[in-house]
Amino acid sequence: xxxxxxxxxxxxxxxxxxxxxxxxxxxxxxxxxxxxxxxxxxxxxxxxxxxxxxxxxxxxxxxxxxxxxxxxxxxxxxxxxxxxxxxxxxxxxxxxxxxxxxxxxxxxxxxxxxxxxxxxxxxxxxxxxxxxxxxxxxxxxxxxxxxxxxxxxxxxxxxxxxxxxxxxxxxxxxxxxxxxxxxxxxxxxxxxxxxxxxxxxxxxxxxxxxxxxxxxxxxxxxxxxxxxxxxxxxxxxxxxxxxxxxxxxxxxxxxxxxxxxxxxxxxxxxxxxxxxxxxxxxxxxxxxxxxxxxxxxxxxxxxxxxxxxxxxxxxxxxxxxxxxxxxxxxxxxxxxxxxxxxxxxxxxxxxxxxxxxxxxxxxxxxxxxxxxxxxxxxxxxxxxxxxxxxxxxxxxxxxxxxxxxxxxxxxxxxxxxxxxxxxxxxxxxxxxxxxxxxxxxxxxxxxxxxxxxxxxxxxxxxxxxxxxxxxxxxxxxxxxxxxxxxxxxxxxxxxxxxxxxxxxxxxxxxxxxxxxxxxxxxxxxxxxxxxxxxxxxxxxxxxxxxxxxxxxxxxxxxxxxxxxxxxxxxxxxxxxxxxxxxxxxxxxxxxxxxxxxxxxxxxxxxxxxxxxxxxxxxxxxxxxxxxxxxxxxxxxxxxxxxxxxxxxxxxxxxxxxxxxxxxxxxxxxxxxxxxxxxxxxxxxxxxxxxxxxxxxxxxxxxxxxxxxxxxxxxxxxxxxxxxxxxxxxxxxxxxxxxxxxxxxxxxxxxxxxxxxxxxxxxxxxxxxxxxxxxxxxxxxxxxxxxxxxxxxxxxxxxxxxxxxxx
Amino acid sequence: xxxxxxxxxxxxxxxxxxxxxxxxxxxxxxxxxxxxxxxxxxxxxxxxxxxxxxxxxxxxxxxxxxxxxxxxxxxxxxxxxxxxxxxxxxxxxxxxxxxxxxxxxxxxxxxxxxxxxxxxxxxxxxxxxxxxxxxxxxxxxxxxxxxxxxxxxxxxxxxxxxxxxx
Ligand code: FES
Ligand code: FES
Numbered sequence: 026x027x028x029x030x031x032x033x034x035x036x037x038x039x040x041x042x043x044x045x046x047x048x049x050x051x052x053x054x055x056x057x058x059x060x061x062x063x064x065x066x067x068x069x070x071x072x073x074x075x076x077x078x079x080x081x082x083x084x085x086x087x088x089x090x091x092x093x094x095x096x097x098x099x100x101x102x103x104x105x106x107x108x109x110x111x112x113x114x115x116x117x118x119x120x121x122x123x124x125x126x127x128x129x130x131x132x133x134x135x136x137x138x139x140x141x142x143x144x145x146x147x148x149x150x151x152x153x154x155x156x157x158x159x160x161x162x163x164x165x166x167x168x169x170x171x172x173x174x175x176x177x178x179x180x181x182x183x184x185x186x187x188x189x190x191x192x193x194x195x196x197x198x199x200x201x202x203x204x205x206x207x208x209x210x211x212x213x214x215x216x217x218x219x220x221x222x223x224x225x226x227x228x229x230x231x232x233x234x235x236x237x238x239x240x241x242x243x244x245x246x247x248x249x250x251x252x253x254x255x256x257x258x259x260x261x262x263x264x265x266x267x268x269x270x271x272x273x274x275x276x277x278x279x280x281x282x283x284x285x286x287x288x289x290x291x292x293x294x295x296x297x298x299x300x301x302x303x304x305x306x307x308x309x310x311x312x313x314x315x316x317x318x319x320x321x322x323x324x325x326x327x328x329x330x331x332x333x334x335x336x337x338x339x340x341x342x343x344x345x346x347x348x349x350x351x352x353x354x355x356x357x358x359x360x361x362x363x364x365x366x367x368x369x370x371x372x373x374x375x376x377x378x379x380x381x382x383x384x385x386x387x388x389x390x391x392x393x394x395x396x397x398x399x400x401x402x403x404x405x406x407x408x409x410x411x412x413x414x415x416x417x418x419x420x421x422x423x424x425x426x427x428x429x430x431x432x433x434x435x436x437x438x439x440x441x442x443x444x445x446x447x448x449x450x451x452x453x454x455x456x457x458x459x460x461x462x463x464x465x466x467x468x469x470x471x472x473x474x475x476x477x478x479x480x481x482x483x484x485x486x487x488x489x490x491x492x493x494x495x496x497x498x499x500x501x502x503x504x505x506x507x508x509x510x511x512x513x514x515x516x517x518x519x520x521x522x523x524x525x526x527x528x529x530x531x532x533x534x535x536x537x538x539x540x541x542x543x544x545x546x547x548x549x550x551x552x553x554x555x556x557x558x559x560x561x562x563x564x565x566x567x568x569x570x571x572x573x574x575x576x577x578x579x580x581x582x583x584x585x586x587x588x589x590x591x592x593x594x595x596x597x598x599x600x601x602x603x604x605x606x607x608x609x610x611x612x613x614x615x616x617x618x619x620x621x622x623x624x625x626x627x628x629x630x631x632x633x634x635x636x637x638x639x640x641x642x643x644x645x646x647x648x649x650x651x652x653x654x655x656x657x658x659x660x661x662x663x664x665x666x667x668x669x670x671x672x673x674x675x676x677x678x679x680x681x682x683x684x685x686x687x688x689x690x691x692x693x694x695x696x697x698x699x700x701x702x703x704x705x706x707x708x709x710x711x712x713x714x715x716x717x718x719x720x721x722x723x724x725x726x727x728x729x730x731x732x733x734x735x736x737x738x739x740x741x742x743x744x745x746x747x748x749x750x751x752x753x754x755x756x757x758x759x760x761x762x763x764x765x766x767x768x769x770x771x772x773x774x775x776x777x778x779x780x781x782x783x784x785x786x787x788x789x790x791x792x793x794x795x796x797x798x799x800x801x802x803x804x805x806x807x808x809x810x811x812x813x814x815x816x817x818x819x820x821x822x823x824x825x826x827x828x829x830x831x
Numbered sequence: 832x833x834x835x836x837x838x839x840x841x842x843x844x845x846x847x848x849x850x851x852x853x854x855x856x857x858x859x860x861x862x863x864x865x866x867x868x869x870x871x872x873x874x875x876x877x878x879x880x881x882x883x884x885x886x887x888x889x890x891x892x893x894x895x896x897x898x899x900x901x902x903x904x905x906x907x908x909x910x911x912x913x914x915x916x917x918x919x920x921x922x923x924x925x926x927x928x929x930x931x932x933x934x935x936x937x938x939x940x941x942x943x944x945x946x947x948x949x950x951x952x953x954x955x956x957x958x959x960x961x962x963x964x965x966x967x968x969x970x971x972x973x974x975x976x977x978x979x980x981x982x983x984x985x986x987x988x989x990x991x992x993x994x995x996x997x
Contacts (some may be wrong), residue, residue, distance in 0.1 A: 048926055049931075051934065053926070055931055056922040056931070056934075056941065057908065057909070057912065057918070058867070058908030058909045058938045060934050061867075062870070064867075067862070237969065239878060239880060239967065239970075240872065240935045290933045291932075291970055293969070320871075323872065551932035551933030716929070718929075719971060719975060722972030722973075723971050724972075750878060751875045757960075757967060757973075758977065759960050761973050764972060764974055
């Protein structure tokens with residue numbers, strides 16, 4: 026018999042481990058319409074719930090008359106705050122330490138706030154019921170402008186806490202004030218500004234927007250009265266946290282709550298929080314004894330279920346005349362809407378905004394964030410972002426451009442001059458972080474070369490001259506952004522959610538035949554965890570990725586984890602996978618030593634098994650060792666081959682990148698064209714380059730949307746004026762630019778496989794890059810800072826304001 | 832509400848049902864016929880997640896009443912595979928070129944691309960981008976969707992392409 030022995034390359038290729046462009050296992054079901062999303066869940070006797078919502082942004086609710094609604098065929102119940110009070114659920118705690126109305130209790134505080142929950146036999150009857158509920162309002166003065174929130178005569182929004190002058194994050198100094206949070210050294214910073222040669226000060230606003238995944242938020246709650254058990258299927262980025270919250274609120278013991286997050290149609294931060302819809306569906310199921318489905322529509326999603334950003338950042342930089350930064354001072358007015366329901370780790374009311382020193386070596390810095398209430402939807406989620414890092418990156422990257430302009434320095438040169446240098450890592454930032462690793466100069470130089478930066482500036486100079494001579498009506502902008510992110514929350518010493526430390530987990534079971542299942546505390550919403558997690562295990566323990574099933578989202582079977590957001594899956598859960606796999610490998614090594622009759626130390630790992638050092642023909646594959654673990658374990662060793670790891674990261678990870686955008690703008694129409702967009706990302710070790718590129722494309726497209734028009738805008742009486750896909754900007758394939766991607770690799774020194782996370786980098790770095798391109802295009806005509814979003818009309822307005830339209 | 836009798840051919844099978852006149856086709860497909868491939872992503876006919884093929888046209892099934900589909904020939908994502916059970920070139924292309932992430936837009940996107948390739952068998956990139964502009968994707972940034980459609984076009988015209996996803 027002649028058996029061909031596979032080569033090392035063949036053995037390695039067979040694993041489809043880390044670094045390979047493995048095709049996604051998820052796609053097999055998704056391309057055939059066989060995904061299983063929440064709205065696909067159908068249970069016998071299932072009812073449907075729908076909300077009556079407020080037409081007003083601020084009003085007293087005088088009366089809710091449900092008598093007509095209850096006569097509508099198919100309508101079974103109308104739940105109001107009064108109903109919820111009987112189970113003590115009219116209000117619920119938020120992740121940020123505030124409380125929030127589940128259903129309007131006496132007043133409404135934002136347009137489309139939930140007032141009543143109509144339960145009916147199907148979604149049509151529920152909608153009929155909603156139409157038939159009559160609400161009597163008395164309107165109150167509306168507060169929309171964040172800058173007026175703290176005026177002495179500003180309307181009082183939160184009557185429930187008007188006498189409570191201390192909140193979850195310290196003292197409140199006004200009835201619309203939530204917290205003041207400060208970081209850094211005020212005195213040293215003030216002193217540096219006092220003697221600075223050059224300073225800038227600008228209000229840089231990052232407008233309110235919304236993550237709007239293609240699937241809205243939804244759930245099915247099913248309470249079994251006999252067993253006293255509650256099962257909830259939902260669009261949950263963090264299923265275990267939802268289980269804990271549901272247990273604390275409903276008093277149902279946690280082991281009797283089963284939370285299942287099936288396939289999720291995109292999350293982007295929108296699906297982290299607990300929303301009134303979930304609570305109402307659960308209560309409705311308990312009350313009716315039937316399963317209840319709640320599916321919000323797009324308008325409800327955009328106007329009521331969270332928001333992102335809404336930061337007004339007064340940013341000051343001090344520098345020397347020759348372009349060395351000496352201090353940074355930032356004050357943020359943070360508009361949190363009607364309730365502080367921001368999804369941040371408990372101790373971080375402004376998330377990780379204190380990463381706002383960016384990639385630059387600021388000797389001193391001081392930051393103050395004031396959180397305030399307005400008559401807008403609550404939420405403050407991290408839209409493809411790690412807790413306010415996008416805001417921070419926008420703040421510093423715009424401000425650096427403004428300072429470069431003031432100094433008369435090239436924006437790239439100014440950045441190169443101020444980067445944290447490679448030998449400074451681990452680097453302690455002035456606002457308290459320890460950056461684990463980085464090589465900014467290498468990345469920036471590579472990017473500048475790739476885009477032909479010098480030539481671009483030369484071309485721009487020519488175009489500007491031609492414009493001034495009246496030979497063209499087009500101006501050219503070169504946008505630069507060099508961002509540093511902070512992701513992978515986080516170390517238990519400073520990160521928790523409702524008191525639960527932000528570790529994450531993985532349990533691996535290797536079956537007798539050498540196939541395996543891995544169960545995780547995270548939850549993919551499109552990131553491809555089923556594919557990439559298996560790749561990590563494949564490399565670690567030598568089982569082909571195709572023989573490993575990854576399962577997430579079922580709290581009964583998965584180990585407790587904090588979920589997927591803030592680019593934490595790879596930094597935290599990815600590390601848990603490697604650690605669990607290494608426990609399995611250690612046990613397999615004991616079994617191999619016994620079988621091969623050598624000491625463990627005489628063995629070495631070789632792709633897919635152990636071999637005796639110096640005697641490569643004496644070896645055992647992982648497949649053989651798995652069988653032995655169940656068939657003939659060494660004396661004294663427990664049978665089986667399983668491991669679980671709860672990973673508490675020692676530090677965050679700090680991905681970074683250099684982005685360039687080339688844009689041409691027609692000053693007469695405001696129409697811009699993205700000529701080129703180049704993104705270099707350094708996310709450390711790359712697990713699946715295909716998926717990384719895909720994440721970068723997606724994140725850049727969201728960044729493009731946000732910078733160039735995507736906004737939740739309110740009129741002066743608090744109506745959302747663009748709350749549907751009709752006018753909320755979601756780019757189609759036609760508007761979306763083409764993306765060029767590139768990379769450098771600086772592995773994280775503290776992560777077991779050196780990976781840092783990438784999903785959010787393109788959103789973080791992309792927004793300032795587009796905005797800087799617009800600003801750069803106009804700068805030679807005398808502008809200093811043009812606020813986002815930069816839609817055609819607003820760009821046209823800028824040109825008009827400059828007198829370019831004659 | 833009085834129900835009406837409708838009969839349609841869905842993925843090759845004749846189906847008859849009684850529906851309320853106001854029932855949207857997407858709800859009829861998803862809830863009565865259990866075809867949960869087409870999805871719902873908006874209320875304003877913008878997202879295309881609900882796209883099906885109806886009488887030789889791409890149709891947003893959230894904006895058609897089931898009764899309007901009486902007598903229609905309908906194909907949903909569930910009916911896209913080849914008669915021998917192998918996957919359609921588009922289904923294969925989307926996987927090969929990484930043209931999907933969360934998968935929520937994918938059924939509508941593939942069904943739309945199917946009709947596009949019937950209309951224009953060898954589309955240019957611009958024609959593809961314009962041709963799928965009625966379908967929104969929040970995850971991919973479209974670049975790999977374009978490639979997936981190019982992959983399928985090449986395969987269907989007998990000249991398979993070699994280039995893999997980035
Ligand atoms: S559901 Fe959005 S177009 Fe039909
Ligand atoms: S893959 Fe998520 S919307 Fe397209």
